[in-house]
Structure formats: structure tokens, C-alpha cells
Amino acid sequence: MNSxxxxxxxxxxxxxxxxxxxxxxxxxxxxxLWPHEALAAEGETAVDRAVLHPAVYLxxxxxxxxxxxxxxxxxxxSSRTSLPLxxxxxxxxxxxxxxxxxxxxxxxxxxxxxxxxxSIRDFYQPMREAGATARLMLxxxxxxxxxxxxxxxxxxxxxxxxxxxxxxxxxxxxxTAAAKLPVPKKExxxxxxxSAWRYxxxxxxxxxxxxxxxxxxVFGMDARADGMLYASVEHxxxxxxxxxSFDDKAPLEVWGVKQVVPIDPYKPPYVFQPLGGxxxxxxxxxxxxxxRKKLNVTWDDGANASFDSTEFKKELQATARKPGKVxxxxxxxxxxxxxxxxxxxxxxxxxxxxxxxxxPPAALADFRDGQLNxxxxxxxPQNTRETLSKLLELPKEKITVNVTLLGGAFxxxxxxxxxxxAALLSRKSGKPVKVVWSREDDIRFDFYHxxxxxxxxxxxGAKGMxxxxxxxSVFPPIGSTFTAGETYGSADEMQLGFTDLPYDVANxxxxxxxxxxxxxxxxLRSVANIYHAFAVQSFADELAHAAQRDPVDxxxxxxxxxxxxxxxxxxxxxxxxxxxLDDYPIDTARLRRVVEIAAxxxxxxxxxxxxxxxxxxxxxxxxxxxxxxxxxxEVTPTGEVRIPRVDTAVDAGLVVNPEATRAQFxxxxxxxxxxxxxxxxxxxxxxxxxxxxHNYPVARIHExxxxxxxxxxxxxxxxxxxxxxxxxxxAPALCNAIFAATGTRIRELPLSRTKLKLAPSAHPQxxxxxxx
Amino acid sequence: MVQLxxxxxxxxxxxxxxxxxxxxxxxxxxxxxTKFGCGMALCGACTVHQNGEAIRSCSTTVKDxxxxxxxxxxxxxxxxxxxxxxxxxxxxxxxxxxCQSGQIMQAAALLAKTPKPTDKDIDSxxxxxxxxxxxxQRIRAAIKAAAGEHA
Numbered sequence: 034m035n036s037x038x039x040x041x042x043x044x045x046x047x048x049x050x051x052x053x054x055x056x057x058x059x060x061x062x063x064x065x066l067w068p069h070e071a072l073a074a075e076g077e078t079a080v081d082r083a084v085l086h087p088a089v090y091l092x093x094x095x096x097x098x099x100x101x102x103x104x105x106x107x108x109x110x111s112s113r114t115s116l117p118l119x120x121x122x123x124x125x126x127x128x129x130x131x132x133x134x135x136x137x138x139x140x141x142x143x144x145x146x147x148x149x150x151x152s153i154r155d156f157y158q159p160m161r162e163a164g165a166t167a168r169l170m171l172x173x174x175x176x177x178x179x180x181x182x183x184x185x186x187x188x189x190x191x192x193x194x195x196x197x198x199x200x201x202x203x204x205x206x207x208x209t210a211a212a213k214l215p216v217p218k219k220e221x222x223x224x225x226x227x228s229a230w231r232y233x234x235x236x237x238x239x240x241x242x243x244x245x246x247x248x249x250x251v252f253g254m255d256a257r258a259d260g261m262l263y264a265s266v267e268h269x270x271x272x273x274x275x276x277x278s279f280d281d282k283a284p285l286e287v288w289g290v291k292q293v294v295p296i297d298p299y300k301p302p303y304v305f306q307p308l309g310g311x312x313x314x315x316x317x318x319x320x321x322x323x324x325r326k327k328l329n330v331t332w333d334d335g336a337n338a339s340f341d342s343t344e345f346k347k348e349l350q351a352t353a354r355k356p357g358k359v360x361x362x363x364x365x366x367x368x369x370x371x372x373x374x375x376x377x378x379x380x381x382x383x384x385x386x387x388x389x390x391x392x393p394p395a396a397l398a399d400f401r402d403g404q405l406n407x408x409x410x411x412x413x414p415q416n417t418r419e420t421l422s423k424l425l426e427l428p429k430e431k432i433t434v435n436v437t438l439l440g441g442a443f444x445x446x447x448x449x450x451x452x453x454x455a456a457l458l459s460r461k462s463g464k465p466v467k468v469v470w471s472r473e474d475d476i477r478f479d480f481y482h483x484x485x486x487x488x489x490x491x492x493x494g495a496k497g498m499x500x501x502x503x504x505x506s507v508f509p510p511i512g513s514t515f516t517a518g519e520t521y522g523s524a525d526e527m528q529l530g531f532t533d534l535p536y537d538v539a540n541x542x543x544x545x546x547x548x549x550x551x552x553x554x555x556x557l558r559s560v561a562n563i564y565h566a567f568a569v570q571s572f573a574d575e576l577a578h579a580a581q582r583d584p585v586d587x588x589x590x591x592x593x594x595x596x597x598x599x600x601x602x603x604x605x606x607x608x609x610x611x612x613x614l615d616d617y618p619i620d621t622a623r624l625r626r627v628v629e630i631a632a633x634x635x636x637x638x639x640x641x642x643x644x645x646x647x648x649x650x651x652x653x654x655x656x657x658x659x660x661x662x663x664x665x666x667e668v669t670p671t672g673e674v675r676i677p678r679v680d681t682a683v684d685a686g687l688v689v690n691p692e693a694t695r696a697q698f699x700x701x702x703x704x705x706x707x708x709x710x711x712x713x714x715x716x717x718x719x720x721x722x723x724x725x726x727h728n729y730p731v732a733r734i735h736e737x738x739x740x741x742x743x744x745x746x747x748x749x750x751x752x753x754x755x756x757x758x759x760x761x762x763x764a765p766a767l768c769n770a771i772f773a774a775t776g777t778r779i780r781e782l783p784l785s786r787t788k789l790k791l792a793p794s795a796h797p798q799x800x801x802x803x804x805x
Numbered sequence: 806m807v808q809l810x811x812x813x814x815x816x817x818x819x820x821x822x823x824x825x826x827x828x829x830x831x832x833x834x835x836x837x838x839t840k841f842g843c844g845m846a847l848c849g850a851c852t853v854h855q856n857g858e859a860i861r862s863c864s865t866t867v868k869d870x871x872x873x874x875x876x877x878x879x880x881x882x883x884x885x886x887x888x889x890x891x892x893x894x895x896x897x898x899x900x901x902x903x904c905q906s907g908q909i910m911q912a913a914a915l916l917a918k919t920p921k922p923t924d925k926d927i928d929s930x931x932x933x934x935x936x937x938x939x940x941x942q943r944i945r946a947a948i949k950a951a952a953g954e955h956a
């Protein structure tokens with residue numbers, strides 16, 4: 034482990050340093066910390082989320098500039114800011130003197146797959162170690178210079194000070210000397226006490242804030258290279274379809290069009306391969322779009338041409354009424370059902386959804402002299418590199434995946450099919466090529482959030498409390514993307530708000546039924562939690578009303594006494610989001626606390642609401658974070674829904690950047706509004722019927738919640754996720770509020786499928802709800 | 806040959822005059838601050854000013870812009886941050902930020918016409934600009950704060 038980094042050795046650092054003079058700068062901290070761990074990571078696949086010991090890059094220039102590599106992708110969650118903040122805090126660095134560099138895809142950085150809300154969770158400690166290592170080396174260098182024991186020295190902002198003499202040296206001045214010292218062992222590191230934190234728990238605005246407000250920020254869509262061309266691809270309208278014929282001449286007559294290039298269809302399983310089709314390459318994006326209109330492709334649609342989402346819905350609902358594969362079995366549900374005097378049961382349905390990030394998929398590739406460089410808004414640059422290597426038959430070392438800012442992603446940009454298209458087309462044309470997906474391409478050829486049918490049945494005993502609880506979900510699984518023909522959901526999907534049912538019910542069974550995929554299935558912000566939370570939290574509210582009990586009181590009764598649930602006893606395969614149950618238990622005390630806070634802050638039971646207004650609550654643990662949401666609705670006499678207010682309580686363990694966290698939960702309420710109100714993808718004859726924001730509407734400013742209040746529970750528990758956990762409780766809380774306001778129970782999303790009516794006086798059931 | 810002014814610079818374009826202004830700005834002039842979101846004037850990501858009015862550049866051809874003064878996000882801060890951009894920074898509006906150029910250009914046009922917009926004004930003028938991250942609450946707050954600064 035050397036201490037002076039030869040910067041030129043590391044291509045990725047060149048962009049970080051402006052001008053050749055900087056190349057010879059001294060870095061006090063080695064570029065790879067603990068290389069054995071970095072090497073261990075080298076062989077991992079990028080989808081392996083178990084890599085918890087990354088290499089971390091942090092360096093200091095003699096001018097005092099601190100360079101920190103942001104190795105996770107920035108799609109709006111602020112992880113690009115919040116992770117380096119942790120290192121800067123332990124270093125006692127001045128944030129204003131920190132320069133960030135976005136890492137390209139490389140296993141030496143540790144896991145870069147930015148999904149699953151685990152950036153802070155997995156890299157909080159490595160970032161602290163990176164900062165603490167540098168700080169200790171700077172202290173040691175100063176102590177040597179002053180000939181005093183290191184124990185008498187400490188740091189203040191960006192400088193080392195000697196306690197006795199008051200001597201002081203800046204980090205920049207110490208950098209060269211510190212670089213000659215051996216790297217301290219992990220066990221010798223000292224971490225700041227929480228009371229001394231500068232940034233952790235306080236946060237900072239996004240590093241890119243000013244650029245984002247002035248048009249300077251560079252997204253994948255904005256990547257440019259000299260002599261570049263622009264491409265647009267006509268994909269098979271039905272998944273698995275193949276080109277039969279096309280006109281390769283007519284597009285060339287369109288102004289600006291340069292070339293027409295067919296792309297081979299994928300071979301099952303499709304994973305992240307391009308869909309195939311025909312590309313038009315032009316000297317501007319619009320001409321490529323226009324050229325496509327002249328292709329006149331005829332297709333062989335293949336087997337999925339029989340897919341009809343309306344028929345498919347019936348199939349799913351029928352399957353949800355049949356016994357499935359058991360994922361959790363506690364007590365004896367069947368025996369209890371046999372003797373129970375009372376039951377409640379319900380079917381729920383959530384349709385296919387598209388991601389529709391504001392930046393459609395786009396990527397620039399430059400293939401020349403056997404070397405491939407791409408610039409892309411990817412959530413997973415390591416997987417992108419591996420996929421490019423495999424599909425283009427190029428060694429990984431010949432491929433650089435540069436990560437731009439992501440104009441939204443929500444899981445879509447974990448899949449690199451559009452980046453592979455750019456690479457194939459650059460190789461074919463011999464020029465840098467930017468592939469741009471139109472909005473229509475984005476919505477019609479997504480890796481969709483899957484459609485799901487759920488069935489829940491409970492035996493109801495004293496005070497309306499369930500004595501047995503059966504729940505079943507049926508959905509074309511994400512596994513179908515990776516294994517052709519896969520029909521069963523994995524433990525990873527079932528854990529998302531279903532296997533982990535936190536209620537104090539003696540007998541619980543959780544099942545999954547089979548369903549075939551006819552479109553590409555992927556993951557969307559909070560994934561299966563969306564439909565599972567919708568079913569479970571709607572059902573809990575139904576039980577409360579059936580028992581004529583207040584939904585908040587009833588939720589607390591369902592959660593039962595504060596305890597850590599021994600989930601492995603009844604669900605041995607429960608994955609717990611890859612976290613250990615010791616560090617991240619299913620803790621009903623924390624669920625209860627967020628329910629109580631959300632209820633109190635919302636004025637539950639205390640505020641007088643007008644006719645047509647109501648409150649609804651839902652509570653949900655996902656990505657190891659506990660969230661309760663109260664939604665207030667106003668339903669107009671014509672059945673229109675307004676959302677004046679949302680109150681969300683969040684226990685995400687230690688929160689590094691509270692402002693960014695609040696923003697995530699504000700945004701999650703809007704995301705939840707979109708999917709609950711109007712979000713639905715349908716298909717006829719295998720062809721997706723939606724194409725743009727007129728028929729796949731997402732929430733606009735007047736439809737979104739007017740005010741979302743976020744309450745972060747102070748906690749020193751290990752950090753958990755914040756990007757996704759706000760989404761799952763929103764739709765059920767909204768629908769529960771609609772029930773409180775109107776007496777209409779929504780069991781199918783989106784809401785636009787149900788014509789809401791406001792009764793002249795409140796519904797009798799709704800009346801009994803003190804929150805209405 | 807189409808003549809137009811972009812961010813104060815006189816330009817002439819001799820390509821296909823049906824080219825949408827968006828792609829002229831992005832692909833021809835390299836002004837990538839203006840974003841592509843839908844191509845159908847449904848999302849507002851491509852909003853720029855034509856003679857001071859907010860327009861959707863994806864659905865405005867270069868020919869439609871002939872003789873006009875076009876202003877993009879790049880020019881809004883040409884002489885320091887505009888009040889609306891300052892308000893955006895103060896309110897920490899962006900998440901991913903992709904739609905924000907369009908939001909800011911739309912909000913700037915709103916404030917130019919309606920210096921003290923009500924919630925209703927904001928709803929009706931900003932409803933054409935989608936933010937998928939859901940920053941609407943902060944957009945509203947930033948517009949109101951900027952309106953205060955105008956006073």
C-alpha cells in the first residue's frame with residue numbers, strides 16, 4: 034500500500050484534476066483502502082448486493098482540495114452528496130473545499146448498483162473509515178513535524194491543531210508529509226462522537242444544486258462527443274417479435290438521416306439485451322425519429338401476440354383464489370378457519386406500471402480502435418460494463434462506463450439495453466452514437482412494474498381482531514427477465530411487504546401463485562411493496578371498519594405489544610433486504626411509534642373535517658425503514674379527489690441528510706399519487722396501449738398533495754433506506770381516506786377505474802370513523 | 806435560411822425549417838440545458854421563452870421561431886442568478902433536476918406576467934410541467950418566495 038498516488042495511473046482521476054500540473058499532486062490517502070477486500074469485490078457480479086467492503090477513494094491535494102469519489106449513481110436521492118458528506122465529516126473537512134468525481138463502473142469501488150435504497154446503509158461505515166483514515170494520517174504527520182505525541186493533536190475544520198501549544202497546520206500543508214506515512218489499520222481508527230459531527234444528521238444541499246438550476250448539469254441525454262451521430266430504434270411492438278421486412282431506402286431520403294441498421298432480436302432470456310429492431314442513424318435526434326416513420330417494418334410478432342391485459346387480469350384473480358406456494362407458515366390457519374365464527378376476505382389488484390422518468394433512456398457510445406467508451410445515465414455501471422463485454426465480445430478492460438447524472442430512473446436505468454444499443458450502433462457506424470428513446474419508446478418498451486392480484490382472508494374474533502390471516506399474491510415475477518418461463522415470485526419479492534406481515538396474529542400463512550410474463554418485468558421504486566402494502570394496509574383498514582373501531586387504534590392493536598418478530602421461525606427464507614435481523618429487526622415498537630407520530634401530527638381524531646373529507650392511515654416497513662402515512666382527501670360532489678395534506682412519520686435509523694430525506698418522502702407522496710390516481714399500462718394483442726403522458730398520465734402540480742409534512746424520528750439505529758420506503762404506504766392511506774370520506778372501498782388501482790360519488794350525507798360506515 | 810436570435814446571438818439556419826426548435830437548440834447549437842421529455846408539448850421539460858412568452862420548444866419549429874428572440878435556461882443566469890433561480894436554490898427544489906430547466910423557465914414567465922401569483926395561478930400555469938420526482942411543493946414555495954423578492 035503506497036501513499037503517493039501516481040494520478041496518471043488512474044485514468045478515472047484525470048477528469049478530476051484540471052490541468053497537467055495537477056497530475057503530479059500528492060494524495061495522502063491511498064486510492065485503494067484495504068486492497069484484499071477490493072480484490073474480493075473484483076470477482077463479484079454487480080447484482081450481488083452482499084458486497085459491503087468497498088474500496089473508497091479519497092485524496093487531498095497540497096492546495097487543500099479534498100477529492101472524493103462518488104461511486105453510486107445520482108438519480109435525485111442525493112446519494113452522490115450524502116455519501117461523500119460522511120467521509121468529509123470524519124475527515125473534519127470543509128465541505129466547500131471538497132470536489133466530487135463520479136466513478137465509472139469498476140468493481141474496485143465496491144457495489145455500485147444504485148437501487149434497493151441501500152447506498153447509505155452499505156457505505157456509511159466505509160465512508161467513515163475513509164475519512165477517519167485520512168484524518169489520522171494528517172494528525173500523525175503534524176505530530177511528527179511538531180515533535181509531539183499524536184495523542185496531543187486533534188483537528189478542527191480542515192486543519193490539525195496541537196492542544197498544548199496551539200500550533201496549527203492546514204490539511205494541504207500536511208498532505209505531502211502524511212503521504213509518506215504507513216496507512217493505519219482499521220482497528221486503530223478513531224471515529225468522531227456524534228456530538229462532533231459537522232454534516233451527518235445535518236446534511237447539505239445537493240452538490241449539483243446550482244448546475245441543476247442553470248442548465249449546466251449533464252444527464253445521459255446531454256452527453257456529447259465530436260462528430261457524434263444520433264440514433265433512434267424501432268423496436269418490435271410485441272415482446273419477442275422479429276423483423277420480417279423493412280424499407281432501408283426511404284429513411285435515407287429524410288433530411289439528416291445517414292444510415293439504417295438492423296439490430297438482432299434478443300435470445301431468451303432477454304435479461305438486459307436490446308429488444309432488436311431497426312435503428313435509424315442521423316445527424317440530429319429529430320431526423321432519426323422522422324426516418325423511423327419511413328421504415329415501414331413488418332413484424333413476426335411471436336407468441337406474446339395473444340397477450341390481452343384484461344383477460345390476463347381475470348386469470349391472475351382466479352389464481353389468487355387457489356392455494357399457492359407457501360412463503361410463511363405460522364400456527365395453523367386452516368384449523369382456525371374451520372372453527373372461526375366470522376370471516377373477512379377481499380381481492381385486490383394493481384396493474385402494470387411504467388417508470389416514465391423525465392429523461393427517457395439515452396446513452397452515448399464511442400467505439401474506436403477496439404476501445405469502447407460510454408456515457409450513460411445508468412444505475413448500475415458495473416453490470417453495464419459486464420453486459421457490454423459479453424454482448425460485444427470485448428474484454429472488460431477495453432470498456433469504460435462513465436456515469437452521467439440520471440434524469441430520474443426509479444429502477445428502469447438499472448437495465449442497460451439502451452446502452453448496448455448505442456454501443457452496437459457506434460461499432461457499426463464507426464462514429465460516436467447517441468441513442469435516444471422517445472417517450473413512446475420509453476412507455477411501450479419498459480421493464481414494467483409487474484401486475485399483481487392479491488387475496489386476503491382473515492378469521493375474526495373478539496373485538497374484531499383476526500385470529501388467522503391468509504394472504505396470497507400472484508404476479509408475473511422479475512425472475513422471468515432472467516430465467517425464461519419463470520412464473521413464481523422469489524423470496525426477495527415476497528419479502529417486500531408480504532412475508533414480513535408484522536401483525537400480532539397467531540396464525541399466518543403467506544402464499545404466492547404462478548403467473549406468466551408477457552412483457553419485460555423489472556423493478557420500480559419500492560417494487561412489490563407497492564401492491565403488497567396496498568392489499569395489506571387496505572385490508573387492515575377494512576377490518577377496522579368492520580369492527581367499528583378507529584383505524585389508528587386498530588392498527589396499534591394489530592401491531593400488538595412492542596417486540597422484535599422472530600420471522601425466521603415461520604419464514605426460514607426471509608431475506609430481510611440483505612440486512613441481518615440483529616442489526617435490522619422487524620421491530621413493532623418502531624412501527625407503533627411512526628403510527629402514533631403520524632396520527633398525532635395529522636390531528637387524527639381531533640381535527641374537524643368537512644363533508645366529503647377524510648383521513649386514512651397506512652403503516653409499512655420497507656428497505657428496513659418504518660413509515661406511517663396519513664393522507665387527507667377532499668372528494669368533490671363530482672367525485673374528484675384533492676389531497677390537501679399528507680403527514681408522514683419516518684424511522685430510517687440514523688439519517689445523514691435530513692433535508693434530502695424529507696424531499697424523498699415529499700416526492701414519494703407524489704409518486705404514490707401518480708400510481709394510485711391514474712397509473713395503468715394495458716395491452717391488446719401483445720401491444721402496449723399507452724405511449725405518452727396523455728394516456729399514461731402522472732401527477733401534475735394541481736393533482737399532487739398540496740402539503741406533505743415529513744417527521745423524521747430521531748434514531749441512532751443503523752441507517753436504512755429513504756429513496757423508496759415513502760411510496761408503499763401512500764396508495765393504501767389515500768384509498769383508506771377515500772373510504773372515510775365517501776364509504777367507497779377501492780380494491781383496484783388506479784382510482785380512475787372507480788367512479789367516486791359523494792353521498793348527500795356521509796356513508797354510515799364512514800360516519801363511525803372518528804377521523805371522518 | 807431562417808433567421809432568429811438565441812440568447813442574444815443572431816443565428817441563421819439553412820437546414821430543414823420543420824426541425825423542432827428543441828433539437829435545433831440541443832443538437833445544432835449544443836444548448837443542452839433545454840430538455841427533451843415527451844415531444845408532444847405534454848410535459849414542459851423543453852420550455853423556453855419566445856419573445857418573453859413560455860413555449861414548448863419540442864412542438865415549435867425553427868420556422869415558427871423565425872425572427873423571434875429565443876431565450877433558454879443558459880441565458881437566465883448570464884448576469885448572475887435570476888431571482889427565480891435564487892429562490893429555487895433556497896428552496897432546494899431539484900431532486901434529479903431533469904425537468905427543472907423547464908419548470909424555471911415556465912415560472913419565470915409566470916412571474917413576469919403575474920408578479921404575485923395565487924395558488925390558482927400557479928396551478929394553472931405550472932400544470933403543464935411534469936416533475937416525476939415530485940418536487941411540486943418546493944416549486945410552489947420557490948415561486949412564492951421569488952414573488953416576495955419581486956415586491
